[in-house]
Amino acid sequence: MTQPPHDEPTAESTEELREQVEKTREELGQTVEALAARTDVKARAQEKAAEIRDQAAAKTGELKEQAAHKTGQLKEKAAEAVSLVQDKTPEPVRAKTSKAAKAVRDNPLLLAAAGAAVAVWLVCRRRKG
Structure with a gap:
């Protein structure tokens, strides 16, 4: 027979x-429930998967935020570079470049024809050389 623990007094009445x-x-x-929960491998695996999924979602959010921040920084740097180049480019060159870009946007066949003309010129030049 087992004896009662020393820290608990024995019962003095039936009640x-x-x-x-x-x-x-x-x-x-409660002890049996806790042990059963520990041995329920499927439930523990599902809990762990949910935990990992939550961590991945949080990390994804962080990375998206960082990417957006970096994109903003790169756009600012690109705008600064464009501004710097425009400041150093003489006005007549900018005007001609702008006019040529507009012409190409308005008539893409013009660009194709110019490209073909350059290709023909290069082929003829090689044959002579």
Whole structure:
């Protein structure tokens, strides 16, 4: 027979004994539930997968935020570079470049024809050389 733990006094009445038995049953039930939860591999795996999924979602959000920030920085640097080049480019060159770009946008066949003319010129030049 087992003896009661030293820190708990023995029951002096039947009612106290019943209360101790009920308390012990509750504790035992809780212990069994905790052990069952630990041995439920499928549930633990699902919990771990959910935890990892949440971590991945949080990291994805961080990376998207960082990418947006970096994109903004790169756009600013590109705008600064364009501004610097425009400041150093003489006005007549800018005007001609702008006019040529507009002409190409308005008539893409013009660009194709110019490209073909350059290709023909290069082929003729190679044959002579």
